[in-house]
Amino acid sequence: MFRNNGYNAPVLDNSLKFKANIVNKSVEMKWEAFSKDEKFKYYKVVKSSTNPSPVYPDDGYIKYISNINETSYTDHKLSDGVAYYRVCAITHDKNRYCSNVVKVFNENTYVCTAEYSPVCGYKNGRYKTYSNKCMLKVDNATKKYYGKCRTNGEISNSSLPYRLKIKGKKMVNAFVMKLEKKGYSNEKKAKVIEMVIDKLNLLKTKKPKLKEMVNYLVKLLNEKKAKYEDDFSELEKIFEIE
Known part of the structure; x- marks a missing residue:
């Protein structure tokens, strides 16, 4: 097994459920207590401004906690720009169980998870x-x-002339009407539309001048295909009242 400074390779532990929020220009963190059937040694709260997946000891640490039930910490040194936070639970066997990563954007006060x-x-x-x-x-x-x-x-396709947009919509609507008359299932309709999209994209490579029009047609067809893919007819039948 790969080792780093005597520690075993880090393992992602989603059961820690690590969370972080910006409060009054500080980052408040909390997580669930370590629950693996191993002898707990300590938590290491890790922070990095460059590594999107920081671990201990590779990226150092900002807090050491030896009490397994102490599951919160506040970082009062909120960095400018981006910072990545997580907590790692270390065992006596030098196993490293690390939580999910929380990405903090100070300039916009957004906190995004991974x-x-x-x-x-x-x-x-x-x-x-x-x-x-x-x-x-x-x-x-x-x-x-x-x-x-x-x-x-x-x-x-915002630069496409209005008359061409109208023409494109008519072409797509006429095509969809033909599909409806065929009596195909929604799944098959979506597959047929996908085949047409593939042909259009191929045409775009052969006829660069048609690129904008093809892009617009593909956009319209994708919207139609999405409706067939999101088929809720079976659910709707359940709510029908005779």
């Missing part, structure tokens, strides 16, 4: 997937929907 709950945001004419809603807020982006961006990184 939790991965993707959300699609929009900023400066581009779509971007953020790891969670807090990260989106810090970047001052506009939330479009929860989940990864279906058009991640694509440029906005």
Whole structure:
């Protein structure tokens, strides 16, 4: 097993449920008591302005706690910019059980965890997937929907002439009407739309002049596809009253 300064490799311990909040220009932290079936030695509260996954002793520590039931600490030295916090429980066998990381942005008074709950945001004419809603807020982006961006990184179509937007909407609506008449399941409709999107993206590489129009059509088709993917018909049937 890999060792660092005599310690075993760190293990992520989500049961510690580490939390941090900015209060009166300080960072207040709390966590759950160490619960592994091992002999507890001490907690080390770790902080780094450069390492997004700090551990003890590699990144030092800002607080030493030997009481297993003492599960809170306040850092009164709030750094400018970004700081990463976590707590590591150390055992007598030199095992390191480290909590989740909390990312603190002092300049915006946001506290973002490392939790991965993707959300699609929009900023400066581009779509971007953020790891969670807090990260989106810090970047001052506009939330479009929860989940990864279906058009991640694509440029906005705001410069497309109005007449072409109308033409694009008519094309997509006519296509969707044909799908509806086929009597396909929502799952199959979504797959057919995905195939059309793939063909459009291929066309974009062959015909660069059509890029803006293709991007707009793909955006409209993704919106239609999302409705078929979010099929709540079975749930709605449960609430029907005869």
